[in-house]
Amino acid sequence: MKIRAARASRRAARVRRALHPWLLLAPALAVLALLLFWPLVRVVLLSFQDYGLRQINTGESNYTGLDNYREILGDSFLWTTVLPNTVVFALTCVVLTVVVGTLVALLLQRLGRTWRFICSTVIMMAWAMPAVTGTYVWIWIFDPLDGVVSGGLDGLGMIEPRETNWFTDRWSFYAIATLNVVHHGFPFVAITVYAALLTIPRELPEAALVDGAGAWQRFWRITVPTIRPVFMVVTILSTIWDFKVFAQIYLMPGGAGSNPDVLNLGVWSYTQSFARNQYGMGSAIAVLLTLLLLAITVIYVRALSKEKDEP
The missing domain is CATH 1.10.3720.10 (MetI-like)
Known part of the structure; x- marks a missing residue:
């Protein structure tokens, strides 16, 4: 039991060490996701739509697949x-x-x-x-x-x-x-x-x-x-x-x-x-x-x- 507990403790310590850098980076990554990742996702979504002034006014989506790219x-x-x-x-x-x-x-x-x-x-x-x-x-x-x-x-x-x-x-x-x-x-x-x-x-x-x-x-x-x-x-x-x-x-x-x-x-x-x-x-x-x-x-x-x- 003691050996198992020691192994579990070491695994938990390794997990904490692995997560520690990500926890420190989390605030900056959240800001980057908000300012960069979401606008990029939005542009990609728009690229699959026939999106014009009508869609802006109504807020509806009009997906056309790969038609724009074709x-x-x-x-x-x-x-x-x-x-x-x-x-x-x-x-x-x-x-x-x-x-x-x-x-x-x-x-x-x-x-x-x-x-x-x-x-x-x-x-x-x-x-x-x-x-x-x-x-x-x-x-x-x-x-x-x-x-x-x-x-x-x-x-x-x-x-x-x-x-x-x-x-x-x-x-x-x-x-x-x-x-x-x-x-x-x-x-x-x-x-x-x-x-x-x-x-x-x-x-x-x-x-x-x-x-x-x-x-x-x-x-x-x-x-x-x-x-x-x-x-x-x-x-x-x-x-x-x-x-x-x-x-x-x-x-x-x-x-x-x-x-x-x-x-x-x-x-x-x-x-x-x-x-x-x-x-x-x-x-x-x-x-x-x-x-x-x-x-x-x-x-x-x-x-x-x-x-x-x-x-």
Whole structure:
């Protein structure tokens, strides 16, 4: 009896130890469930309904199964316009953001203390600028009549401002949006990579320099392998952020839906929901975007796990 009681006591102690962390996390998890999980569940439920103004007024549900998803996936507009806009734009922004951020980080590493402080301050100001403010600045820069770019090219005789609108063409529209996103995103990469560069022992690049390695060889064979996990983190986070870009597209002329050729998944979901009052359809688009982001997150977690497991 004593042995059984001792075993039961040990099992109870193990259960208490296992539950203790969850009890400490319970308040935070409850808040997250209320603020994040329930809205997500609500969006998923709406995506299976034909939900419009009538349903909002009456409060009734009108489940149609997978009809919204069939309509979206069967629409050529998704495959020829929206999805290419989303994917190509996001990948381009990620590549440019990581490259520019890395170059700036290498520059910061070589600057003196005073200039490093000045440049870091300017970089952080660009990062701190709200997306809405930054977008309107870029709209002003490329304004067809009074913008800096149009005025400069007009002075050189290269364009006719009244006949050139940078926001109507799909490629020039996304070129401006790319400049906007990269300008807003590269400071995070620059500061993060610069912090990682400080962890590299000086002996490694100095030894490579003595052995005759050039700047590119030192960067590719020493810097990149040493801080590869940092590059992976900033790349995956930038990918997630750039797939979710909304304000930088929606606020530009034509980006709110008047020019369908420039819609991405986020703005398409918004316009379907609030411009056309097709909340079920908009929710289904949002769910597809969420699944895409979840797939990217899984890749991110698996990549980090492989990095941790490597000797």
